[in-house]
Amino acid sequence: MEVRVDRDRCAGSGLCVSYAPEVFDQSEDDGKVLLKEPLPGTGAAGAVRAMAARCPTGAITVHGHGHAHGHGHGEPAAPREPSEAV
Amino acid sequence: MSYDAEPIPLHTRRARFDPAGELRRLSAQGPVTRVSLAPGPGDRPLWLVTGYQEVRQVLGDQARFSTGRRFGPRTPAGGHDGHRPDDGIGLLMDYDPPEHTRLRRMLTPEFTVRRMRRLQPRIEALVTECLDTMERAGPPADLVELFASAIPGPVLCELIGVPRDDRGDFLRRCHAHLGTGRGRQERTAAGSAFTRYLAALVARQRKDPDHGFLGTLVRDHGPEFTDKELRGICVLLMLAGLDNISGMLGLGALALLENPGQLAVVRDDPEAMDRAVEELLRYLSVPHAPTPRTAVEDVTLGGKLIRAGETLVCSIPMANRDPALIAEPDRLDVTREPVPHVAFGHGIHHCLGAALARMELRIAYTALLRRFPALRLATPAEDVVFRVRSTAYGVERLPVAW
Ligand code: HEM
Numbered sequence: 001m002e003v004r005v006d007r008d009r010c011a012g013s014g015l016c017v018s019y020a021p022e023v024f025d026q027s028e029d030d031g032k033v034l035l036k037e038p039l040p041g042t043g044a045a046g047a048v049r050a051m052a053a054r055c056p057t058g059a060i061t062v063h064g065h066g067h068a069h070g071h072g073h074g075e076p077a078a079p080r081e082p083s084e085a086v
Numbered sequence: 087m088s089y090d091a092e093p094i095p096l097h098t099r100r101a102r103f104d105p106a107g108e109l110r111r112l113s114a115q116g117p118v119t120r121v122s123l124a125p126g127p128g129d130r131p132l133w134l135v136t137g138y139q140e141v142r143q144v145l146g147d148q149a150r151f152s153t154g155r156r157f158g159p160r161t162p163a164g165g166h167d168g169h170r171p172d173d174g175i176g177l178l179m180d181y182d183p184p185e186h187t188r189l190r191r192m193l194t195p196e197f198t199v200r201r202m203r204r205l206q207p208r209i210e211a212l213v214t215e216c217l218d219t220m221e222r223a224g225p226p227a228d229l230v231e232l233f234a235s236a237i238p239g240p241v242l243c244e245l246i247g248v249p250r251d252d253r254g255d256f257l258r259r260c261h262a263h264l265g266t267g268r269g270r271q272e273r274t275a276a277g278s279a280f281t282r283y284l285a286a287l288v289a290r291q292r293k294d295p296d297h298g299f300l301g302t303l304v305r306d307h308g309p310e311f312t313d314k315e316l317r318g319i320c321v322l323l324m325l326a327g328l329d330n331i332s333g334m335l336g337l338g339a340l341a342l343l344e345n346p347g348q349l350a351v352v353r354d355d356p357e358a359m360d361r362a363v364e365e366l367l368r369y370l371s372v373p374h375a376p377t378p379r380t381a382v383e384d385v386t387l388g389g390k391l392i393r394a395g396e397t398l399v400c401s402i403p404m405a406n407r408d409p410a411l412i413a414e415p416d417r418l419d420v421t422r423e424p425v426p427h428v429a430f431g432h433g434i435h436h437c438l439g440a441a442l443a444r445m446e447l448r449i450a451y452t453a454l455l456r457r458f459p460a461l462r463l464a465t466p467a468e469d470v471v472f473r474v475r476s477t478a479y480g481v482e483r484l485p486v487a488w
């Protein structure tokens with residue numbers, strides 16, 4: 001799985017940093033997302049997909065091996081957003 | 087007509103924890119409906135958006151749905167009914183890009199999760215003080231007066247740097263401005279007084295910046311902010327963080343007390359609290375609606391043609407109870423996997439204080455349940471009075487014992 005972040009979209013909510021600190025960080029300079037680990041292991045996959053779905057500006061996307069709007073067991077609802085399709 | 091006799095606007099009506107039946111009936115007709123929010127002279131029909139996807143679409147598309155357009159060319163930002171245009175300078179949610187981007191870019195670094203964690207010990211101390219007072223008062227005590235409404239003000243003063251000695255008067259005025267059922271004159275006077283106070287605070291920090299929130303802004307970005315912008319940002323932070331937090335604390339306590347099984351889960355397992363906070367934010371949806379949006383061009387939304395210039399109001403409680411977001415939306419379940427609810431909005435205006443709010447709620451609920459493990463309602467549940475006439479839903483009073 002590959003994670004990408006769009007720093008222009010990011011509103012700095014810090015949600016991703018709180019829930020998946022091994023993958024995301026928050027810049028001291030502009031408060032926006034920093035990607036620490038663009039290729040997280042399978043262990044982090046669930047948390048990363050959940051963050052892609054919960055990001056308040058759609059700034060996080062997941063590519064390869066399944067989709068941001070996944071359908072795995074126990075994942076949160078990941079509503080589809082027509083204007084922000086991955 | 088006295089204030090109390092005025093009809094309660096449609097989008098703010100509730101039935102205890104749920105959106106009102108009339109809102110549900112409307113949304114059964116479709117995710118976007120044309121309504122009058124408060125039928126009467128002067129009220130104009132507008133679009134009420136109740137579907138989760140449609141609310142995300144509106145809030146996520148600032149190019150077509152503007153928050154600034156509702157003000158005429160003479161009032162570039164701000165100018166609520168009853169507000170002078172000047173009062174609106176710096177009120178972030180009323181700005182569109184590129185001005186919104188300019189201001190928000192300077193503010194975001196001050197509200198990171200890490201920055202907010204620095205406030206944690208202060209918030210814990212403030213919460214402890216409130217609980218001490220409540221314990222001394224003895225049961226039955228009003229949880230709203232001594233806890234839910236007592237916490238957010240001092241926390242915001244801590245954030246923006248209002249000295250302890252000034253807080254009493256200052257917060258009385260903030261509450262008086264938001265206080266419903268007060269006359270217009272009293273609200274204006276209170277609003278003007280706290281605005282003047284904040285202007286003076288900004289002037290002091292300009293001269294001699296400290297290491298707090300305002301001092302840092304002035305040192306890092308001094309020339310990029312006007313004094314009125316800085317003042318407006320402080321006004322907004324104070325007013326945006328009071329009713330929302332007090333509503334969440336009071337209603338959240340009531341919701342847990344009415345669901346003892348769920349209360350036990352969060353009381354006995356500190357790890358469970360983060361999820362519980364997300365679920366309470368979703369289920370309670372205390373802000374009725376974000377800033378109204380104005381369509382910039384003709385656009386089709388939820389099958390309806392919205393004309394350029396028309397107003398849209400998004401219902402946060404309805405969006406967060408949409409089965410498109412979550413299964414069994416009307417059930418409170420604090421153990422749920424968090425979902426992308428819209429209690430903090432969505433898109434560029436997503437709540438600047440979200441990290442602070444989440445931390446504050448977590449600290450306060452945890453401390454309350456730890457201090458009073460046997461907390462219970464001291465009044466029949468049917469007698470609880472809900473707070474309906476305010477920017478955020480809540481309870482007016484909550485008598486409890488322990
Ligand atoms: C549980 C508590 C809170 C809730 C539910 C909440 C909810 C919201 C919502 C829905 C918006 C979006 C408004 C829109 O799109 O027009 C918003 C914006 C905002 N909130 Fe909060 N809020 C909370 C607490 C706070 C606190 C504690 C602060 C201050 C420290 C704060 C500061 C702001 C600011 C400055 C904005 C405007 C952001 C912008 O326009 O860019 N909020 N909030």
Ligand code: HEM
Binds near residue numbers: 168177274
């Ligand atoms: C972020 C900043 C502010 C917020 C969120 C805010 C919020 C509100 C709200 C919710 C109302 C009630 C509106 C209604 O009943 O329909 C109101 C009314 C009022 N506000 Fe503010 N206010 C803000 C700043 C100010 C300032 C700086 C002043 C300056 C003096 C002010 C003066 C008034 C007055 C006079 C009213 C009464 C309007 C009426 O009853 O028609 N407000 N405000």
